[in-house]
Amino acid sequence: MKPAPFAYHAPRALDETLGLLARHGDEAKILAGGQSLVPLLNFRLARPAVVVDINRMSGLGEIREEDRQIAVGALVRQRRLEVWAQQGFPLLADALRYVGHHAIRTRGTVAGSLAHADPAAELPALLVCLEGSVVARSPAGHREVRARELFVSHLTTSLRPDELITEVRLPRLHTGAGWGFLEVARRHGDFALVGAAAVVSLADGRIAEPRVALFGCGATPVRASRAEAILAGQPPTPEAVVAAARDAAGALAPESDLHATAEYRRRVAQTLMVRALGLAIGRARGNGP
Ligand SMILES: Cc1cc2nc3c(=O)[nH]c(=O)nc-3n(C[C@H](O)[C@H](O)[C@H](O)COP(=O)(O)OP(=O)(O)OC[C@H]3O[C@@H](n4cnc5c(N)ncnc54)[C@H](O)[C@@H]3O)c2cc1C
Numbered sequence: 445m446k447p448a449p450f451a452y453h454a455p456r457a458l459d460e461t462l463g464l465l466a467r468h469g470d471e472a473k474i475l476a477g478g479q480s481l482v483p484l485l486n487f488r489l490a491r492p493a494v495v496v497d498i499n500r501m502s503g504l505g506e507i508r509e510e511d512r513q514i515a516v517g518a519l520v521r522q523r524r525l526e527v528w529a530q531q532g533f534p535l536l537a538d539a540l541r542y543v544g545h546h547a548i549r550t551r552g553t554v555a556g557s558l559a560h561a562d563p564a565a566e567l568p569a570l571l572v573c574l575e576g577s578v579v580a581r582s583p584a585g586h587r588e589v590r591a592r593e594l595f596v597s598h599l600t601t602s603l604r605p606d607e608l609i610t611e612v613r614l615p616r617l618h619t620g621a622g623w624g625f626l627e628v629a630r631r632h633g634d635f636a637l638v639g640a641a642a643v644v645s646l647a648d649g650r651i652a653e654p655r656v657a658l659f660g661c662g663a664t665p666v667r668a669s670r671a672e673a674i675l676a677g678q679p680p681t682p683e684a685v686v687a688a689a690r691d692a693a694g695a696l697a698p699e700s701d702l703h704a705t706a707e708y709r710r711r712v713a714q715t716l717m718v719r720a721l722g723l724a725i726g727r728a729r730g731n732g733p
Pocket residue numbers: 473474475476477478479480481482483518542543544545548551552553554555556557558559560564565566567607608609610633634635636
């Protein structure tokens with residue numbers, strides 16, 4: 445199918461873009477990499493009156509390194525960040541290689557994936573696990589939206605129609621922290637059936653600051669906060685990890701669909717959480733892969 449008719453704008457300046465979004469509100473859609481929006485347009489699942497293509501805008505294509513975080517401009521493609529991250533942000537590189545296929549990542553943007561908010565997508569889960577944020581701009585100014593406030597439901601964020609994500613902020617891991625990122629999909633490049641991201645530090649031989657996000661098993665990425673509380677301060681034993689993962693899986697409310705039953709998702713989430721935490725603990729000890 446072909447898209448329903450729409451007016452197309454390709455502004456170059458931020459003021460112009462924000463003006464268009466403010467003027468057209470709900471009727472407008474931002475086009476970044478197009479890897480999610482264009483299929484929705486073609487299937488007529490989205491019928492915006494106006495498409496605002498941000499690809500000609502300047503100043504949104506940078507990856508900026510700051511002391512405690514990296515700032516990723518709205519037009520940074522997933523593949524570019526993946527290559528960049530191989531030098532010093534392996535958790536990010538691990539997560540990005542699961543996103544679609546190479547061709548999709550060369551076009552799809554990091555910000556676009558977060559704005560699209562697919563609950564089975566890797567980058568929203570990563571943002572939740574790292575406690576990252578996005579910067580949203582509108583004619584009223586700008587605000588920082590933390591991951592836990594950004595994802596509201598399936599394909600729904602707390603961004604207003606007049607807001608453009610200009611930057612994604614990804615906190616760096618603490619020195620010595622370990623990480624694990626795993627998912628199960630039917631084929632490489634497919635959206636995850638279920639996935640798990642984990643970050644762990646060790647202090648005096650005990651687990652410190654554990655963070656776990658599960659995806660593909662709820663309407664948004666799920667932060668396993670209660671399981672984190674169970675783990676914090678414990679020796680990093682398999683028993684502690686399994687107990688925390690069992691608790692996290694029990695608290696999930698996944699849905700059954702064509703691809704997997706709720707029970708399957710819950711069980712896979714538990715297994716992946718155990719494995720991701722195992723990887724994270726091994727890396728924090730300095731003897732992981
Ligand atoms: C075959 C296929 C397989 C895929 N597999 C995966 C996968 O395994 N995992 C995965 O995570 N993704 C997957 N994707 C989706 C891909 O990662 C998309 O690139 C991503 O979801 C959207 O990024 P985009 O830049 O293409 O955004 P677009 O498609 O241009 O836009 C997506 C949505 O975000 C909004 N938006 C975009 N940029 C901004 C912004 N700066 N501010 C506010 N709103 C914005 C748009 O208005 C639209 O609603 C797949 C896509 C395809 C076609």
